[in-house]
Amino acid sequence: GQNIDQPTEMTATEGAIVQINCTYQTSGFNGLFWYQQHAGEAPTFLSYNVLDGLEEKGRFSSFLSRSKGYSYLLLKELQMKDSASYLCAVRDSNYQLIWGAGTKLIIKP
């Protein structure tokens, strides 16, 4: 079966750095996405990785290792507004998105 694993919940301090990990086992691989979802709202696109390595976009970076079936989302200079769920999703060989259940990130002052 296809599976995406990410921690259920993480806590971090305002101004700090946090890394949210995602591991996956899917039928083929055609890219990995990270989405941010605030409570009661729709997911918003953050990043896309299809090749190994780090993609940086402002305070957010995403890393991919295809051989390890592993990705992480790195959030720097955390702000209170970063409190949200972060969803990892992998596109399989049929271009279907396989979603993780999300990591709820709690930011404390």
Added chain:
Amino acid sequence: DAMVIQNPRYQVTQFGKPVTLSCSQTLNHNVMYWYQQKSSQAPKLLFHYYDKDFNNEADTPDNFQSRRPNTSFCFLDIRSPGLGDAAMYLCATSRVVEETQYFGPGTRLLVL
């Protein structure tokens, strides 16, 4: 601004009373998706349209139907809502299936 719009944002219906949720897009994307998301769970794909071609997920109950009368609009019909259908319903679009999906704000459905 190009966007994905969902109406209504909140919908209350009665057990067994048909309900229709609406999605429209100004992105001119070919693909439109409907997802169901329950609290603290991953979004679950119900079906998607590539242009007029309808693609149903194998485990989507028959209670859920969809219509896409034109490129801009897509509807989700729940024929006989049960208590277990209470969820957030998300519409998403992408230019083609190989590209990024963009979501509307969602419709939260409550079944009484």
